Amino acid sequence: MDNQVNNERIVNFLYEIGTMRKLMRMHRQVLLTDDMSDSIASHSYRVAMISWFLAKQEGVDLYKTVMMSLLHDMGEVRSNDHNWVHKKYVKIFEEEIDKDQLGTLPYPELKDLIDEYQKRESKEAVLAKDADLIDQILLLREYDWSGNKEASIWLYGKGKDKVNAQLARLQSDSAKKLGEEIYKINPSDWWNNLWTPNNR
Amino acid sequence: MDNQVNNERIVNFLYEIGTMRKLMRMHRQVLLTDDMSDSIASHSYRVAMISWFLAKQEGVDLYKTVMMSLLHDMGEVRSNDHNWVHKKYVKIFEEEIDKDQLGTLPYPELKDLIDEYQKRESKEAVLAKDADLIDQILLLREYDWSGNKEASIWLYGKGKDKVNAQLARLQSDSAKKLGEEIYKINPSDWWNNLWTPNNR
Amino acid sequence: MDNQVNNERIVNFLYEIGTMRKLMRMHRQVLLTDDMSDSIASHSYRVAMISWFLAKQEGVDLYKTVMMSLLHDMGEVRSNDHNWVHKKYVKIFEEEIDKDQLGTLPYPELKDLIDEYQKRESKEAVLAKDADLIDQILLLREYDWSGNKEASIWLYGKGKDKVNAQLARLQSDSAKKLGEEIYKINPSDWWNNLWTPNNR
Amino acid sequence: MDNQVNNERIVNFLYEIGTMRKLMRMHRQVLLTDDMSDSIASHSYRVAMISWFLAKQEGVDLYKTVMMSLLHDMGEVRSNDHNWVHKKYVKIFEEEIDKDQLGTLPYPELKDLIDEYQKRESKEAVLAKDADLIDQILLLREYDWSGNKEASIWLYGKGKDKVNAQLARLQSDSAKKLGEEIYKINPSDWWNNLWTPNNR
Amino acid sequence: MDNQVNNERIVNFLYEIGTMRKLMRMHRQVLLTDDMSDSIASHSYRVAMISWFLAKQEGVDLYKTVMMSLLHDMGEVRSNDHNWVHKKYVKIFEEEIDKDQLGTLPYPELKDLIDEYQKRESKEAVLAKDADLIDQILLLREYDWSGNKEASIWLYGKGKDKVNAQLARLQSDSAKKLGEEIYKINPSDWWNNLWTPNNR
Amino acid sequence: MDNQVNNERIVNFLYEIGTMRKLMRMHRQVLLTDDMSDSIASHSYRVAMISWFLAKQEGVDLYKTVMMSLLHDMGEVRSNDHNWVHKKYVKIFEEEIDKDQLGTLPYPELKDLIDEYQKRESKEAVLAKDADLIDQILLLREYDWSGNKEASIWLYGKGKDKVNAQLARLQSDSAKKLGEEIYKINPSDWWNNLWTPNNR
Secondary structure, eight states: OOHHHHHHHHHHHHHHHHGGGGOBOTHHHHHTOOOOSOBHHHHHHHHHHHHHHHHHHHTOOHHHHHHHHHHTTTTHHHHOOOOTTGGGTEEEOHHHHHHHHTTTSSSSHHHHHHHHHHHTOSHHHHHHHHHHHHHHHHHHHHHHHTTOHHHHHHHHOSSGGGTTHHHHTOOSHHHHHHHHHHHHSOTTGGGTTTOOSSOO | OOHHHHHHHHHHHHHHHHGGGGOBOTHHHHHTOOOOSOBHHHHHHHHHHHHHHHHHHHTOOHHHHHHHHHHTTTTHHHHOOOOTTGGGTEEEOHHHHHHHHTTTSSSSHHHHHHHHHHHTOSHHHHHHHHHHHHHHHHHHHHHHHTTOHHHHHHHHOSSGGGTTHHHHTOOSHHHHHHHHHHHHSOTTGGGTTTOOSSOO | OOHHHHHHHHHHHHHHHHGGGGOBOTHHHHHTOOOOSOBHHHHHHHHHHHHHHHHHHHTOOHHHHHHHHHHTTTTHHHHOOOOTTGGGTEEEOHHHHHHHHTTTSSSSHHHHHHHHHHHTOSHHHHHHHHHHHHHHHHHHHHHHHTTOHHHHHHHHOSSGGGTTHHHHTOOSHHHHHHHHHHHHSOTTGGGTTTOOSSOO | OOHHHHHHHHHHHHHHHHGGGGOBOTHHHHHTOOOOSOBHHHHHHHHHHHHHHHHHHHTOOHHHHHHHHHHTTTTHHHHOOOOTTGGGTEEEOHHHHHHHHTTTSSSSHHHHHHHHHHHTOSHHHHHHHHHHHHHHHHHHHHHHHTTOHHHHHHHHOSSGGGTTHHHHTOOSHHHHHHHHHHHHSOTTGGGTTTOOSSOO | OOHHHHHHHHHHHHHHHHGGGGOBOTHHHHHTOOOOSOBHHHHHHHHHHHHHHHHHHHTOOHHHHHHHHHHTTTTHHHHOOOOTTGGGTEEEOHHHHHHHHTTTSSSSHHHHHHHHHHHTOSHHHHHHHHHHHHHHHHHHHHHHHTTOHHHHHHHHOSSGGGTTHHHHTOOSHHHHHHHHHHHHSOTTGGGTTTOOSSOO | OOHHHHHHHHHHHHHHHHGGGGOBOTHHHHHTOOOOSOBHHHHHHHHHHHHHHHHHHHTOOHHHHHHHHHHTTTTHHHHOOOOTTGGGTEEEOHHHHHHHHTTTSSSSHHHHHHHHHHHTOSHHHHHHHHHHHHHHHHHHHHHHHTTOHHHHHHHHOSSGGGTTHHHHTOOSHHHHHHHHHHHHSOTTGGGTTTOOSSOO
């Protein structure tokens, strides 16, 4: 294959995924948040890091798990993001997106990875999905921390029956344990022993 | 090692890197841009994808290159981002950051990866740095496309001697060729054959 | 029907459409704009005013035309907005949305109006759609005015064949003439004779 | 009248009201909110929809009530918005604004409608004003829901004597009943039976 | 005077002026800019620094000139900001504001300073006003630099007769010379000799 | 010295400090706030006003105290802002910044003032620093008021031992008393007797 052709396709792809930072995640609509920093790009970033830990703990392929996480919402460039209300009324032709977006790249690997993720059969695919859900729990804790009452309901439920609804969707043991821990630790605990008022 | 302890450290780490989406990249100060979508998190996301292609083209370890890209600016959580004016007046104790931030994790691999990146000796480390610079060129093209005159100067120079200053810093052949191609393709070319006014 | 039940449904409806101001119009993704003020709510507002003038000029029912404009994007609360790339990959079940969203209100009129709009048969429906497109031209002129190069391409085309592509989609004579006029008048002309440096 | 002249005036008017999305509502100053989505345009949009329901319930002219709501804050393009502190120190020459802004349009109807609204004598004018106040209550509930303590005070008062201060300003029976209902229903109740985790 | 009473009044005053950062400068409406960083607070900051240089060059009282600049837009907390369209339709009772806002402080000096500024008789008052206008020219140059066409018109006029309209309003020789220099120097020249790609 | 050279240096300086409004204060990272209005410029503005009151109460040089406050964070243009985590890992060469930024101005006074501030020996320098801390307390109260739980912890501590930690850092009697008063007065008390629902 001609190298120049390769690069033209790749550059267009890189511009395309650059727009992931302009796509706000749509739970903002129902959470009534003003957070403009939660884009598909910034979300996918933390999901990738979360998935690395899950893959490490479960002893599966680190590379594949991380790559699936980086790719898992990329199709939203061509479909937009949809929250849990939108899912009721919208059908997304994900296979077509994956074929047109990743299947036209000079290398077949990224298409293979998203196909594996969509099937949700391999351990890596399951963990990449768990990482996606874990990021949601982290974000809800952060929104709860900044005062959002709706985030609090999502985390703790309106009644007792909905408590831990977030955790119930997790599949892997590692994700379940990590999720429970997220409920216990506050979003600002990480710098408790780091801060100093003194200049260096 | 006690699994519970592992998870507490990991959760704190995940909250910590969640703040990367609150850290704006500081070239915004000198580019006078109002873009709030370019955070350390969203930047690192595209750098990871760019580095995958560079590693593929150069035939080196995909996993290591991508992981280094995901980690390459993570230390800025603890130092803040610094642009090319700030570098003149600020010394960042990166080794301490890497040790405290990644070296305290239950797994040593992330610390090893950032150490390899900082040395800039392995092919993977060089490509991860090239990917960082490629993202900058993409972003400048996007800012130029939305009218920013300063971005245009950065891309094309004030005089002839500064033309292609962005490309000169790239080390690998693959990055150089990719960089040249980015100058030729417009940020909106990617959807030229995709758009349709017809509903499905 | 019990009045209390009416009001409960209406209040839920009003909270629902309040989220239209949190839904950014998705051409922002391809226009690379940082404008956060162009929401489904603020867009629908100007469309309603435009449609009043079109209906006036064409001598059709003012009330129906304005109401259709206020309703024309309301379904996006439940589907999210989709730009011309997204249309290729997403199917929206608009009829279900209209039925669930407007068809459950205590009064049938709003559902009837959106049904008429969706058929695009009545003069009023055609004009409400024209008003939607006119708002797009106004916005592109405003983005072009603030420096956006992509907006300029959308307005004036890359080559000669695409010139006036925006105008070609308009159906009514009144909209065509209004559209041509928008190309001639600058976004800041309106206050030319209004400004004064003197305090009252 | 020459049609060309008509359109030039109308286009300037449409550019003018386009700036309503750049005008933030000024209660933000005293509510200390970061919500950038509450502009004069997005506010006027929901007021129009609220007023339709009030007019329907009271059995008055739907068209006139909705149009008055669309126009009710349009003059703020030329005066800026003023909150309840500003009212103490600023005199707005609304009649001059209405004359210059709406009275110069090729059709007299919009000027007639705002004149009727300003007099607050007709049932439609009273309901359009009630709709304006109802939108304020909805917004306060939304801000309270996202954690804002000042919004809570505005809704429920500092002491018992100020409870329901928001409701006391409403004139019509329909608005009073609707307002009471808004206090009972939470901003996120509308999608309780809509959400689904399943893709279509 | 009771010290406690002093402090209560002062604290309320400090909260009040804290809202200056929530008040956007209203030329944004006609410049169609998305810059959220230009508030009454950030504007007043640079005006104070500009006025120091003008006072230094003209050899007048530095303290009085700087203080007048810090106070010059403070009344807008109670009136909102008004651009050159708004001035035509709004009367602000500035004397009442100054009396209620500054005249009720435990110290009379701030009220005396704003009175002197409003009279525009002393050299210091003239220079503080010139500094206000100089900041406007700087900002227009910055907006022009980020692509805004309207800013360019304000700086250079639509025709030859409007060229240097910005400079014509300046009163002092020092401001006129400074203003001319601003037209010659680009917003990014300041860091030309500062930047370095090397870490310290 | 040639006047033209003076002005060129001054204009570059004014463009430089204009970027202070693009520099967000970095406690936002750990406070998880979405407030974009708290920039180095808007912060420095209120600090200057606070310091005027402290200087007045302590009977020291008003001019010097206010000027130090205006200058106290100006160096952050060249170093970026650093929060209490960053301080642990970053060394800022403030003396070099002060020399290059203020020491190159045509007038030596500003450099002398920042030198005096950095030594923290004079009463004026101590008060300017106290004013900086007082602004932080005011801001935390404002964030607490808009629902932020982290701000509440900073103000009132996690346990009893941390209560009033904010006050403990204040040096002067006037600042201590003012700080205590800030804890007692709510951010919206200032307009309690100002608001009116009646148009003028």
